[in-house]
Amino acid sequence: MLKALLKTMRPRQWPKNVVVFAALIFDRQLSLSNFQPFLRSLAAFIIFCLVSSSVYIINDIIDVEADRRHPTKRNRPIASGKLPVPAAIAVAAAIILLGLPLAYLLSPLLSLVVLAYFLLNLAYSTWLKHISLIDVLSIAAGFVLRVVGGVMVISVQRFSPWLYVVIFFGALYLGFGKRRAELNLVASNNGNATRRVLEGYNLALLDQILSIVSATTILAYSLYTFSAVNLPANHTMMLTIPFVIYGFFRTLYLIQVKNEGGEPEEMLLTDRPLQIDILLYGITVLVIFYFQKI
Numbered sequence: 001m002l003k004a005l006l007k008t009m010r011p012r013q014w015p016k017n018v019v020v021f022a023a024l025i026f027d028r029q030l031s032l033s034n035f036q037p038f039l040r041s042l043a044a045f046i047i048f049c050l051v052s053s054s055v056y057i058i059n060d061i062i063d064v065e066a067d068r069r070h071p072t073k074r075n076r077p078i079a080s081g082k083l084p085v086p087a088a089i090a091v092a093a094a095i096i097l098l099g100l101p102l103a104y105l106l107s108p109l110l111s112l113v114v115l116a117y118f119l120l121n122l123a124y125s126t127w128l129k130h131i132s133l134i135d136v137l138s139i140a141a142g143f144v145l146r147v148v149g150g151v152m153v154i155s156v157q158r159f160s161p162w163l164y165v166v167i168f169f170g171a172l173y174l175g176f177g178k179r180r181a182e183l184n185l186v187a188s189n190n191g192n193a194t195r196r197v198l199e200g201y202n203l204a205l206l207d208q209i210l211s212i213v214s215a216t217t218i219l220a221y222s223l224y225t226f227s228a229v230n231l232p233a234n235h236t237m238m239l240t241i242p243f244v245i246y247g248f249f250r251t252l253y254l255i256q257v258k259n260e261g262g263e264p265e266e267m268l269l270t271d272r273p274l275q276i277d278i279l280l281y282g283i284t285v286l287v288i289f290y291f292q293k294i
Helices: 002-008 011-026 036-062 064-068 085-108 108-126 134-152 162-188 198-202 205-227 236-256 264-270 272-290
Strands: none
Touching: 002 036, 011 036, 011 134, 011 162, 011 264, 011 272, 036 085, 036 108, 036 134, 085 108, 085 134, 108 134, 134 162, 134 198, 162 198, 162 205, 162 236, 162 264, 205 236, 236 272, 264 272
16 A cells, blocks of 8 residues: 555656756855755755645545546556545645645745645646646646745745746646647547546647747747846856757657657656756756856
């Protein structure tokens, strides 16, 4: 049962919470001489991992019947019966009762953000995920709340609001890419949709949305690299734009050519070119922020 519980908590989804560190990195507070901002951001990351796991458990409880009709989701612990529903409910409640007080101890404002994040995801699991377009907008809003949570736990001085825009549109891109992959799965499953919201989408619409969102994200990020006040005056941050462009092109290739994207985290964990691109981007940002004379 413990193994089934851990699988239901979906630790492979926890990397999504790394956006909590955006404030730490892009506010240039990552320092070997002062570990406190890093430790506070790490604590916020752990809290969001726990709360997101409770959301995944609740979502699987609500979707148990639909998951049993899904070709792959029927193997999830709750849908397959490996994890009893009463036990899942108890664990989800315990996580929330533990996570919110911990967030309050770290920062009262963080506890409000975490509560808003939980309520948003609860609304998503019960209602919003059945409304086309609103479903993905809700997912993107959850990413922004994670970033806000990271801002709440450290004393930011130079964090640019442009990053909220970039992360929001980036999350939209991955969300609509996931919907496209799900539609492909429906086509291979004799047209039987397991998610009601997919009836509000088609491939042509999603391809247009992906084009608009990817272009908007790249534009917003480009504007950030030379207009944000916290960046080096020599505009070297613009050197990171090619990595962002390639990242979007690569994921678009995986979504539209390889028919992947149903689980965005799988792309990050398995696609080597994408991993190399992210690594090079991270190294470039660190060099620009921390190893050159500003």
